[in-house]
Structures are given as C-alpha cells and as structure tokens.
Amino acid sequence: MLTSAVPGLAYDWIVTDLDGTLVDRDLRIVRRSAEALRRYRELGGTVVVATGRNEVSAGLYHRELGLTTPMIVCNGARITDRHSGARLLDLDLGASWQPLRDRLVPALPHGVGAIAFAGERAFVLRQAPVLAEYAGRDRIELREDEPRQAPTKVMLIAERPGLEPLARLAARYCPDVRLLQSEATYLEMLPPGAGKGPALRVLAEREGVALDRIAAIGDNPNDTDMLRTAGLGAAVGDGHPQVRAAAGLVVGPCAGGAVADLVEHVIGDRVR
Template sequence: MKNRFKLLALDMDGTLLTSEQTISPDTSRWIQKAKDQGVHVCLSTGRSFGSAWPYGDELGLTTPLITVNGSEVWRAPHDLYQRSLMDPALISDMHDIAVKEDCWYWAYSVDRVYNKDSWIGGIMDMEWLKFGFHTEDDDARHRILMKLQDMGGLEITNSSPHNLEVNPQGINKAAGIRTVCGLLGLEMSEVIAVGDSMNDLAAIEAAGLGVAMGNAQQVVRESADFVTASNDEDGIAEVIRKFIF
C-alpha cells in the first residue's frame, strides 16, 4: 500500500527528545526507516536554529525545518527561506509586563537569546522573533495572559504549562508547516504533526494526522487524532510504525 503521509513534522522538547534531552536509539532508528521510505522529516520547534540543529544533524536531516514556533522557516539546514519579525515596541511592552510581574522571561533576537539575567538596552534597534514568560504562579500567569490579549497582534501559546510564548499574530507551527509543504510540493493532508504543548496545537489540528504525545497537555491530547506513547517511551517510533509502515 502506498503511504499517504509524506511529511513527519516533529516538535522537539517533550516529543522528539527524552526528558534527558536526547534522541533515543529506537526513535532514531525508526526515523531513519521513515526517511528510507521517502518521508520528509521536519523539526518543528520553538527553539532557535542554533539550539535545534545539532539534533537535526544527528539525524542526518537535509529537509526544511521550522524554528522559533514558525518565525523562521529554513529551506534546508542553514538556508533561511522566511523570517517573521516582531515589532520591537511589542517586545518593550512585554518586557515591562514581565518586570512588573517579577517572573522569569526571555526573548529571541535574530542573533541570540536574551533573558532576565542578560537583558540589554536598545530594544528598538534589534530584530526580534519571540518573547517568553515563565512563572509557576497561576494567578500571575493569568494576569500576564490577559494583558497580552489586550495588546492584540500576538500569537500566544506555551511550551509548558508554566510558560507563555508569544510570536507575531498568525505565526505558528501550522503556518510554518504549510510553508514547508509549499516548498516540498505537498498537501497538509499528507502531514503527520506530533507535539505535546499549546504551541503544537495549531499544527496538530491542521495536519492530515495530528498526534499528541502521551505526556502532552490535556487540551492537546483532546484535540489530536491519535495519542501515542510518551517522549520517554518512544512515542514517535510508535507513530512511524503505526502510520507509515
């Protein structure tokens, strides 16, 4: 039987990577088998290219990849196709919110990641991609969310239950995967998207097959077509065995 799925879009943290931040031998082996079958394997992550690529290199990937929750789409490793920048004024406003709430925060510029311990002046002169907040205080996180929603023009997700990740409106992993499909001549119906957090939700809902990891947040599991094993139990290997072979 000809396989209907041609693209496997994989989130990294909590999905491809174990809790130890490694790719297990079994998952790696099944990814290679999928590649041998002609399936494109695409990393789709909130990480920057520099933080994501060592794992892509480990897997021998030559396909497009999606970084910073879709703010960057790479035609191939080191070959940038598209980049969506965030208005520095929004970064400045979010920084003010983070300081007022006294929470951990970080922001991705084109060149590097800044955080609470390494923040700099000159926000308006830099090229920004994403801003993030982290707090285990549910009330504080809710207040931050309300302020962000009032600002408008933002795509608000998370990569863990305790954080909020903010990209320009309309920039998410689903949009990134659509762009990759355009580059590869594929349809969204030919995509398997796998993830565990709110920043994977749009992709899981838009793909031909949306898969949540066993360790995924509840709303992500409820929205998926299939729930696989956890990231520490080779959930991706299970997906490849079940839907590609």
C-alpha cells in the same frame, strides 16, 4: 525540493516537535524514536522538525538526526534552511515590539524573566533566576545587550505553572501579538499569524506536498494548530490534554518512543 508522493507510504512527511515529543526530560533524543525515523527515511519518507527553539538550539538535534530538511523554528515564526542559510519564512513582532519592551516588560511580576529572539541570538529583556536554567536546557547564550531590530518572538518564563494572569497582562499591553504556551511555565509572544500550523502550510506549499500526505506529532498547546493542519495529527500520550483532544491519534509517552509509535502506525511492520 523535499521528497513527496513516496510509493507505499500513506504519509510522505513526518513533522515532529522536539521537547516532550522526540526529546525526553533528560534532553536526549529517545533512541527508539530516532531509529524509527531512520527507518522511515530509508523507505523514502521525509522528516521535518518543528519547534519553539531557535536555529542554534534546534540545530543540535537536527544534526544528530542527520537531517538536511528545513526547520520550522520559533514556533513557526521562521522557517530556516540550515543547508543554504536561507530564511523561507521570517516574521517579527513589528509595531508590537516597542510597547512590549517599554510597557510590558517593566510591568512583569517579580520572578518572571523575558527573552527576545532576534536573528539567531537570544537577548535578556528582564533578568530572573529561571533564565539560567532555561539557557542551560536549550544550550544557548543569553546576551545582555538589546536587539537592534524587532525580534522574532519574546518568551516570558515564570517560576511556576499558572500562566493565565501573565497572558492577561501581555494581552493588555500587546493586543496584536499571538500568545502560545509551549511549556507549563513558558508563555511565548509571536507575530500575528505565526504558528507551527501556518508555517507547515507555507513549507508544504513551497515543496508541493499535499497536507493530507503529512503526519505531525506534538505534546503541548503550541503544537495544536500543526496537528490540525496535517493530514494526521498525533498527540504524545503524556502530553497536554488540549493536544490529545485535538489529535486524530494518541500514541504512547515521549520516553517510551512516542514518535516511533507514530512511525509504526504510518508504515506498519516495515519499521520492526
């Protein structure tokens, strides 16, 4: 079981998003934030990663931080214990998968790519030039065959910001899926009820940690429900306006050490 009720800490857990929050535009963990999380853990706190990435991609940063805690991945559609390999939560697109594959994907506008995530693999549903950049960014292999099961999520990647028309198209063919924006050009299609907020509730209940003892931080709209679920929700200062509006605390920019700002707020001068 994860550590809870740590004496002297107002928040037993810090739950952090990766990209744009802990990880900068150069895809590196911000050093100041990494050092602050290390100090927080030395004081008895627990650090949990919650990300849109899958286990393979997120696992690179999880290992770099030296974490052994479960990861919330695929924007809350899965919770994976990397130590044991167990799936603590494992949702999929179910009945929405067939219309998504057979009707939505052929109707996508020119230049929009589509990737399905099933298991720990990523499959190309619709090829587009933007997919090569995405695969390099997340350091994952894109397979050309088709998943044998309903995937956990499907990501639509556009060439430029402005996802509203794409969201309307997705809702027309797949009205039951949950649509989330995880980057300016990323529209994610998730199982109903999936999200970082619901996943955090599942993990906290499983580990016996009260939500008001959890601080969470993020930068994009896919983080909003997580910030509202946690006892303290912090927004990255250069994050999306929707996230800043939903947060109880707004810290500095990602590159300046947004997560370190949150840690300092949580434990004060003990992190210095």
